[in-house]
Amino acid sequence: xxSKLKSLGFGVMMALMSVAAWAEASKYNLxxxxxxxxxxIFDLHILIMWVCVAIFVVVFGVMFYAIWKHRKSAxxxxxHFHENTKVEIIWTIIPFAILIAMAIPSTKGILSxxxxxxxxxxxxxxxxxxxxxxxxxxxxxxxxxxxxxxxxQIENKEAKDEHYLLEVDHPLVVPVGKKVRVxxxxxxxxxxxxxxxxxxxxxxxxxxxxxxxxxAERPGTFRGQCSELCGKDHGFMPVVxxxxxxxxxxxxxxxxxxxxxxxxxxxxxxYSLDELKAHGEKVYMTHxxxxxxxxxxxxxPVFPALTGSPVATGPKAAHIxxxxxxxxxxxxxxxWAKQLNDVDLASVITFERNALGNHTGDMVQPAExxxxxx
Amino acid sequence: xxxxxxxxxxxxxxxxxxxxxxxxxxVTTTNHKDIGTLYLWFSFIMLFVGGTLALLIRAxxxxxxxxxxxxEFFNQLTTLHGLIMxxxxxxxxxxxxxxWQVPMxxxxxxxxxxxxxxxSFWLLPVAASLLIGSFFVPGGxxxxxxxxxxxxxxQGGISTxxxxxxxxxxxxxxxxxxxxxxxxxxxxxxPGMTMMKMPMFVWTWLIxxxxxxxxxxxxxxxxTMLLTDRHFGTHFFNAAGGGDPVMFQHIFWFFGxxxxxxxxxxxxxxxxxxIPTFARKPLFGYASMVYAxxxxxxxxxxxxxHHMFTVxxxxxxxxxxxxxxxxxxxxxxxxxxNWVATMWKGxxxxxxxxLFAIAFVCLFTIGGFSGLVLAITPxxxxxxxxxxxxxxxxxxxxxxxxxxxxxxxxxxxPKWTGHMYDEKLGKWHFWLxxxxxxxxFFPMHFLGLAGxxxxxxxxxxxxxxxxxIASIGAFGFGLSQLILLVVVLKCxxxxxxxxxxxxxxxxxxxxxxxxxxxxxxxxxxxxxxx
Numbered sequence: 051x052x053s054k055l056k057s058l059g060f061g062v063m064m065a066l067m068s069v070a071a072w073a074e075a076s077k078y079n080l081x082x083x084x085x086x087x088x089x090x091i092f093d094l095h096i097l098i099m100w101v102c103v104a105i106f107v108v109v110f111g112v113m114f115y116a117i118w119k120h121r122k123s124a125x126x127x128x129x130h131f132h133e134n135t136k137v138e139i140i141w142t143i144i145p146f147a148i149l150i151a152m153a154i155p156s157t158k159g160i161l162s163x164x165x166x167x168x169x170x171x172x173x174x175x176x177x178x179x180x181x182x183x184x185x186x187x188x189x190x191x192x193x194x195x196x197x198x199x200x201x202x203q204i205e206n207k208e209a210k211d212e213h214y215l216l217e218v219d220h221p222l223v224v225p226v227g228k229k230v231r232v233x234x235x236x237x238x239x240x241x242x243x244x245x246x247x248x249x250x251x252x253x254x255x256x257x258x259x260x261x262x263x264x265x266a267e268r269p270g271t272f273r274g275q276c277s278e279l280c281g282k283d284h285g286f287m288p289v290v291x292x293x294x295x296x297x298x299x300x301x302x303x304x305x306x307x308x309x310x311x312x313x314x315x316x317x318x319x320x321y322s323l324d325e326l327k328a329h330g331e332k333v334y335m336t337h338x339x340x341x342x343x344x345x346x347x348x349x350x351p352v353f354p355a356l357t358g359s360p361v362a363t364g365p366k367a368a369h370i371x372x373x374x375x376x377x378x379x380x381x382x383x384x385x386w387a388k389q390l391n392d393v394d395l396a397s398v399i400t401f402e403r404n405a406l407g408n409h410t411g412d413m414v415q416p417a418e419x420x421x422x423x424x
Numbered sequence: 425x426x427x428x429x430x431x432x433x434x435x436x437x438x439x440x441x442x443x444x445x446x447x448x449x450x451v452t453t454t455n456h457k458d459i460g461t462l463y464l465w466f467s468f469i470m471l472f473v474g475g476t477l478a479l480l481i482r483a484x485x486x487x488x489x490x491x492x493x494x495x496e497f498f499n500q501l502t503t504l505h506g507l508i509m510x511x512x513x514x515x516x517x518x519x520x521x522x523x524w525q526v527p528m529x530x531x532x533x534x535x536x537x538x539x540x541x542x543x544s545f546w547l548l549p550v551a552a553s554l555l556i557g558s559f560f561v562p563g564g565x566x567x568x569x570x571x572x573x574x575x576x577x578x579q580g581g582i583s584t585x586x587x588x589x590x591x592x593x594x595x596x597x598x599x600x601x602x603x604x605x606x607x608x609x610x611x612x613x614x615p616g617m618t619m620m621k622m623p624m625f626v627w628t629w630l631i632x633x634x635x636x637x638x639x640x641x642x643x644x645x646x647x648t649m650l651l652t653d654r655h656f657g658t659h660f661f662n663a664a665g666g667g668d669p670v671m672f673q674h675i676f677w678f679f680g681x682x683x684x685x686x687x688x689x690x691x692x693x694x695x696x697x698x699i700p701t702f703a704r705k706p707l708f709g710y711a712s713m714v715y716a717x718x719x720x721x722x723x724x725x726x727x728x729x730h731h732m733f734t735v736x737x738x739x740x741x742x743x744x745x746x747x748x749x750x751x752x753x754x755x756x757x758x759x760x761x762n763w764v765a766t767m768w769k770g771x772x773x774x775x776x777x778x779l780f781a782i783a784f785v786c787l788f789t790i791g792g793f794s795g796l797v798l799a800i801t802p803x804x805x806x807x808x809x810x811x812x813x814x815x816x817x818x819x820x821x822x823x824x825x826x827x828x829x830x831x832x833x834x835x836x837x838p839k840w841t842g843h844m845y846d847e848k849l850g851k852w853h854f855w856l857x858x859x860x861x862x863x864x865f866f867p868m869h870f871l872g873l874a875g876x877x878x879x880x881x882x883x884x885x886x887x888x889x890x891x892x893i894a895s896i897g898a899f900g901f902g903l904s905q906l907i908l909l910v911v912v913l914k915c916x917x918x919x920x921x922x923x924x925x926x927x928x929x930x931x932x933x934x935x936x937x938x939x940x941x942x943x944x945x946x947x948x949x950x951x952x953x954x
Contacts, residue, residue: 077889077890079874080874081875087802088806091802091803094802095797095800095873098803102796105793106790109761109789113785113786116767116769116772117774117782120767121771122773126772128703128705128771129770130705130706131769132708132710133709133711138712138758141757142758145753146754149753152800153747156801156802160739160742204489205489206490213884214488214885215488216884239579242808242809249806250805251806251809252734252736253736255735256575257663257667258670273884275875275877275880277809277810277877278809279499279573279809281576282495282496283495284495284877284880285877349496350562351563352579352581381575
């Protein structure tokens with residue numbers, strides 16, 4: 051009965067695994083490496099795993115032989131030995147030697163992954179709850195990268211597309227074959243910027259700027275996820291890196307610069323209520339809706355409702371203050387002054403005061419924000 | 425409950441001053457057997473509480489998309505699952521076994537400080553109520569992970585404070601338990617029982633108790649710093665105030681890694697009792713077992729950095745922590761070889777405790793190997809915070825620690841209750857547990873290698889197959905544990921009468937010198953150990 055049950059269970063397990071997943075080999079291993087470092091890690095893992103498998107087979111081969119042969123039911127009489135200094139010394143020294151053999155390639159791996167010297171370019175990555183900011187300091191280009199999977203897919207109301215939860219509105223773009231130094235930090239809590247195909251995972255820690263690097267060997271789109279618990283939407287802040295040829299990258303960078311100049315709404319202009327609301331809605335959906343919800347209902351008590359809230363329907367100054375400088379009593383509300391520009395801030399506050407069920411009728415102009423920044 | 429019998433028919437004579445009965449008996453008891461029973465039942469109840477949280481997690485992860493719980497609540501589930509399983513199941517489980525067994529195995533009448541013993545147990549339900557109750561306060565339970573990393577944990581609501589107080593209380597309980605165990609072992613051994621004659625379970629608990637005393641205050645300190653950061657304006661972990669969020673991780677893991685061994689060393693001890701018993705052959709390499717256990721305990725203080733490779737330490741620190749971590753494989757290997765050598769040329773039978781012990785040796789070794797893979801810093805960078813780590817620590821904590829507690833319960837149930845348990849049900853329990861355990865956790869290695877982060881409520885489509893398998897396994901594993909409940913209840917109620925020496929190969933004092941069940945007060949005159 052027992053052996054039947056055992057083989058049945060094992061069979062079920064193997065069948066489940068083979069039917070479900072043997073079709074795609076990479077499901078059983080690390081992702082296909084796209085950098086030298088990732089390749090080293092891949093090889094290191096394979097080596098160590100096989101050494102472990104070999105030891106396992108030998109040790110448990112002996113054990114199961116004993117279980118089979120040295121059974122009472124097979125009439126085996128117990129021996130009485132209980133120590134053997136020679137054997138004990140041997141099985142202390144052999145594992146030690148194996149470990150030294152493993153340590154050598156591992157040390158090499160560490161040294162090469164830590165070598166951030168002489169990069170061709172630098173990007174700065176900042177983690178926010180729950181999005182990434184990519185900054186190209188040499189080019190003056192900076193943008194936020196947020197999940198682009200629609201809410202309806204997450205809520206199972208629409209079919210999920212191929213890159214479900216691994217797609218963003220604005221990926222990080224880098225040229226192929228260039229050594230990219232990545233400076234990683236965070237603004238609120240600890241995040242971790244990770245791209246498995248590049249062999250990179252670097253915690254993003256407020257107050258620290260840590261660095262890592264990669265040199266992508268071929269063009270393509272590579273995906274990872276935030277890898278340090280960072281709150282409610284930790285599972286919804288993917289990392290997407292597009293590797294382009296140098297020519298395409300240059301084109302992209304030129305377009306970014308042009309776009310950044312064109313899109314920027316003039317902070318000195320006075321806008322109408324509808325203009326502010328229209329722009330504010332976009333800002334709200336990108337930055338605020340994750341916590342306060344698209345309807346403004348919030349998720350009390352940590353993420354309060356905006357609909358009819360004392361802040362969104364009360365005095366304007368207090369509303370501007372909490373949006374710009376963060377919640378003094380509730381640390382879950384970040385300070386947006388550094389992330390958003392004057393037009394975005396003015397628009398989103400106006401939107402919150404005149405939509406989501408609120409009708410204060412007042413508006414905030416970019417100039418008011420600008421004045422407060424001084 | 426079983427001791428009630430003993431009390432009734434055995435001890436009308438020796439303590440005529442009436443014991444309280446009913447509930448008050450358990451509230452006021454200072455008897456090591458009663459307190460051991462309380463610890464074990466507490467641990468068992470918390471196993472079902474923590475297991476229910478785990479099943480909610482696995483139900484949500486059965487398929488991509490959000491179906492059952494929202495992300496915020498999901499984070500509460502993972503946090504409380506971790507805290508409850510570690511502090512509510514594994515640690516009290518081992519303390520319960522120590523309470524029952526250590527005095528009987530060293531020939532002592534009771535624990536050294538019986539009243540403190542009572543208090544250290546009764547703190548546990550208080551802490552557990554704080555933890556479980558935190559689900560019902562505004563904002564829900566603590567959602568920053570069992571590791572409570574700031575600054576995220578600084579964002580939490582009142583439940584975070586409840587968790588901090590629960591950790592304080594659990595820490596006090598553990599320290600008192602450890603003091604009691606150390607004092608008992610060092611001072612109350614029967615004449616003739618030298619240190620190197622103590623059963624391995626006693627040895628491993630002695631070392632574990634020292635680890636507890638060394639690191640529980642560290643944990644208490646670090647969560648207190650968290651508390652003052654939250655409420656009293658300190659900035660220990662707030663970079664904006666000149667503090668350092670990484671310092672929390674250093675202090676936490678200085679506690680956390682020895683904690684890992686606190687949860688496994690007593691398991692090593694249990695297996696070292698069970699395997700020789702059912703192999704009918706003395707434990708191979710007793711002395712080297714003692715030295716290996718001590719080496720593991722000492723090494724556990726210098727490896728904490730391996731939990732933090734992705735923080736970005738200096739290269740030299742990464743190398744140091746990698747080498748030190750790899751070194752742990754040597755004494756651990758010695759132990760595994762010793763167990764195999766104990767079985768070699770034995771005369772083995774395979775009752776349920778032995779089955780669990782053998783499964784432990786195999787599956788714990790798989791967890792040890794994945795630990796070795798994770799020790800290699802460059803590989804760890806890929807696998808840190810993925811499901812590979814989840815697979816790794818469930819192999820060492822479920823098939824390691826939990827399987828050993830279960831093995832110990834089967835092994836000593838005949839002693840505690842005076843009845844043999846239902847062997848057929850026991851074997852069902854073993855096979856179902858082992859098979860479903862592997863269906864649950866083995867595929868998680870693949871998920872981690874493919875890059876699925878841990879602690880996420882929803883995942884990309886390529887992770888769907890293995891998650892589905894793992895969820896099926898989890899429900900099978902969880903439901904199988906109900907069999908253990910049936911076995912235990914049946915065994916308490918009745919069953920075949922167990923002789924004093926219920927297992928042919930058992931040779932420690934509780935088997936050779938005491939009837940089953942043992943009298944309420946045993947070894948009032950110490951036995952002589954030759």
